[in-house]
Amino acid sequence: MNYTIHQLQIFLKVIQTQSITKAAEALFMTQPAVSIQLKNLQDQFDISLTEVIGKQLYITDFGKEIAIMAERVIQELENINYKTQAYQGIMTGRLSISSASTGKYVIPYFLSGFLEQHSGIDLVLDVTNKSKVIESLKKNETDFALVSVVPDKLPIEEEILVENKLYLVANTPIRDESKPHIYRESGSATRLAMENYFERHQGKQRKRLELTSNEAVKQAVIAGLGNSIMPLIGLKNELLNNQVYILESPGLPLKTQWRLIWLKGKKLSPIGQAFLAFLRAEKHQILTKNFDWYLRY
Known part of the structure; x- marks a missing residue:
């Protein structure tokens, strides 16, 4: 052989x-x-x-x-x-995190300083929708999961990172009621939040547009295809450049928390323990440095 x-x-x-x-x-x-x-x-x-x-x-x-x-x-x-x-005194190993898709705007800022301190650590970051994130966590295929909604009936422990705020957005500052609503795909936490909101405030509606990523939804809103409820965290540049506008609506913003979760009772590796210690010690500084614009909304 x-x-x-x-x-x-x-x-x-x-x-x-x-x-x-x-x-x-x-x-x-x-x-x-x-x-x-x-x-x-x-x-x-x-x-x-x-x-x-x-x-x-x-x-x-x-x-x-x-x-x-x-x-x-x-x-x-x-x-x-x-x-x-x-043996050379370097912390080594693999840190695996599964993140809901919008989490890509959050988790890198909480990882960069930690990875700079520990160059021997290999990071595996899987960005997908909420359903797949939870499935990966249930199967113990990942050390941590980053979600904005706590999974039902799954015993977990958590570390809160930053508030998640969802607003109704459009490509003009004046609402056009003729425009359809743009939804994420089934399994997305944003999709579920949007469905629940409109069911409470406007009753069930026919879903005319469905896209499979927040980036695709954002581009569709900018192009004027419709309006959508989106996480503020991914709209910084578009708001500054007047490509999207927040529309005032009753009951908005919807608020949850971006949180790092792991299975209750899971024996975390030394790397996992070190990462949690880093988050708890540096979280306030990370928020102040990288999310000041966001916290003002």
Whole structure:
């Protein structure tokens, strides 16, 4: 057997994405280069690792077994690097955080100082919608989750970071009642908050526009496709440049809290404990430095 670590890493990415094209994009490689390395790995085995039916790539049962062992190999290699750095007095390891999509405007400011202090830490930050964030937390696939709404019936502990405020916004300062409301996709915390608000104040409405990210909603509002209830945290530049305007509405802003949560009873790693200690010590300074504009609304 002459397969390489690089080939195993490529194979794992192909399995994760279920696509050579997507694996190539994620690895910043060309599609032919990924295909060649996958073939070189396959040549080491008499049994197929993958198969193509129609245009869809599938992983064989044998391939899935090899992937499990490959993951262990890659993890052990990472542990070697971490252990070497630990002996040099450097805090090492991996910090994984799953964040609701709008959290991308929040969590980087709470991470930057910590990562500067501990250069041996590898960060894995997955930004997705609320449903997937909670699912990842339930499966214990992540150290922490960043959410604005506490999940039901899930025992957690939390650290509050900053208030989350949602306003009705449009591309003009005067409300146009003919414009439709633009919603996020199902599973989004913003979508749920928006549905609850309009049901209380205007009754159920037909959803005419639905987009799958806050950035897409923001661009649609700027273009005049409709109005939407959006988190203020992601609108700083657009408000300053008069691309969007806050429309006064009864019961707004809606307010929740951006909070870092983790499973109750979870034994946090030394890195997780250090990150929480950093947040508790530096939170006020981080808010003052980076969120002064936001706190004034």
